[in-house]
Amino acid sequence: MVLAGELFAEKGFRATTVREIADAAGILSGSLYHHFDSKESIGDEILQGFLNDVLADYRAAVDTGDDPRAVLETIVRTSTGTLARHRAALAMLQNDWTYFSGQPRFGYLRKALQEIEKIWITQFEEGKRAGVFRADLDAKLTYRLLRDILWIPVHWQPGNQWSTPQIVDAFLSLLFHGINEKP
Amino acid sequence: MVLAGELFAEKGFRATTVREIADAAGILSGSLYHHFDSKESIGDEILQGFLNDVLADYRAAVDTGDDPRAVLETIVRTSTGTLARHRAALAMLQNDWTYFSGQPRFGYLRKALQEIEKIWITQFEEGKRAGVFRADLDAKLTYRLLRDILWIPVHWQPGNQWSTPQIVDAFLSLLFHGINEKP
DNA sequence: GTCTATATCGAGATAGAC
DNA sequence: GTCTATCTCGATATAGAC
Numbered sequence: 001m002v003l004a005g006e007l008f009a010e011k012g013f014r015a016t017t018v019r020e021i022a023d024a025a026g027i028l029s030g031s032l033y034h035h036f037d038s039k040e041s042i043g044d045e046i047l048q049g050f051l052n053d054v055l056a057d058y059r060a061a062v063d064t065g066d067d068p069r070a071v072l073e074t075i076v077r078t079s080t081g082t083l084a085r086h087r088a089a090l091a092m093l094q095n096d097w098t099y100f101s102g103q104p105r106f107g108y109l110r111k112a113l114q115e116i117e118k119i120w121i122t123q124f125e126e127g128k129r130a131g132v133f134r135a136d137l138d139a140k141l142t143y144r145l146l147r148d149i150l151w152i153p154v155h156w157q158p159g160n161q162w163s164t165p166q167i168v169d170a171f172l173s174l175l176f177h178g179i180n181e182k183p
Numbered sequence: 184m185v186l187a188g189e190l191f192a193e194k195g196f197r198a199t200t201v202r203e204i205a206d207a208a209g210i211l212s213g214s215l216y217h218h219f220d221s222k223e224s225i226g227d228e229i230l231q232g233f234l235n236d237v238l239a240d241y242r243a244a245v246d247t248g249d250d251p252r253a254v255l256e257t258i259v260r261t262s263t264g265t266l267a268r269h270r271a272a273l274a275m276l277q278n279d280w281t282y283f284s285g286q287p288r289f290g291y292l293r294k295a296l297q298e299i300e301k302i303w304i305t306q307f308e309e310g311k312r313a314g315v316f317r318a319d320l321d322a323k324l325t326y327r328l329l330r331d332i333l334w335i336p337v338h339w340q341p342g343n344q345w346s347t348p349q350i351v352d353a354f355l356s357l358l359f360h361g362i363n364e365k366p
Numbered sequence: 367g368t369c370t371a372t373a374t375c376g377a378g379a380t381a382g383a384c
Numbered sequence: 385g386t387c388t389a390t391c392t393c394g395a396t397a398t399a400g401a402c
Binding site: 210211213214217218 | 367368369370371
């Protein structure tokens with residue numbers, strides 16, 4: 001239910017009522033329960049589709065067998081598009097993380113994030129060994145920063161000032177060069 | 184009410200009930216209304232204190248009259264401490280932004296963020312003119328990324344793996360150098 | 367300043383007619 | 385597949401005794 005997703009993203013999962021979802025769909029709230037057995041089922045469907053797609057991006061990037069810098073760049077470039085397509089799902093994840101992650105039903109959320117974390121850290125460590133990344137990089141801390149950074153723009157208003165490629169380029173140049181002019 | 188703030192940060196403003204707040208305070212929900220006239224008043228008090236402190240940091244950094252790079256570093260270093268002290272308030276702002284910013288009562292939130300934005304952009308532009316920042320930097324886009332990045336760690340669990348100085352250093356070195364080993 | 371008790375409202379969900 | 389009608393619950397907030 002893509003309509004529901006937009007509402008969840010805009011107002012938060014808990015703050016969105018089934019009546020609002022039904023309104024957006026042009027039916028009454030009771031009729032919604034012919035399509036879904038609960039509000040949480042709607043959220044579940046949205047989140048699962050999102051995480052499956054993101055994980056596919058990460059796995060594909062690793063499977064190229066490229067060097068760490070190229071793998072990370074591939075991850076950033078492909079997953080950014082996926083994140084943009086699943087804007088609503090990501091916003092739900094960020095806004096209502098404590099709510100979802102606390103429920104057994106949504107246990108796959110934690111698992112997916114753990115797999116993503118492992119991929120980033122592995123690439124960092126390999127890059128450090130190869131001498132292409134700074135040796136003093138704290139892999140886990142840097143991962144947490146970067147992952148959350150990647151997730152930021154999707155939270156911004158849809159159809160706003162910057163295109164997805166623009167944002168990706170800004171992020172990548174920040175990632176690899178910082179904001180300084182070259183010496 | 185610092186107890187309420189912790190709950191708001193952990194569960195979200197709307198998801199936190201006045202009964203939970205009262206429980207944490209060791210009284211019954213009805214008794215809370217002797218101290219506050221509404222749940223929103225509690226949120227209001229927390230958010231105002233936070234934004235006043237952050238704005239003070241930003242203004243002080245600008246008032247040093249230092250060069251852009253130094254001003255930005257001062258902002259990052261001082262405001263990070265302030266953000267950490269107001270962890271709960273910042274989490275509220277991030278989680279329930281659409282809720283708060285939609286209400287006239289919380290109009291000062293938008294105003295404060297506009298002032299912060301103007302300061303970042305001014306420093307970027309000055310640094311670009313002076314040739315110390317990359318000329319191709321999109322000031323507004325970079326600001327949005329960096330502001331949100333600065334706000335990320337505060338969202339992490341309290342008392343966790345990394346100390347505030349550690350996080351600040353990771354952020355600053357990312358900001359000025361990226362993750363690459365020097366050529 | 368905290369209690370008991372309660373008013374009022376809006377939420378998610380259900381049953382059965384059409 | 386959508387409707388009307390309704391149940392049940394938990395939320396914010398209030399009134400007044402102690």
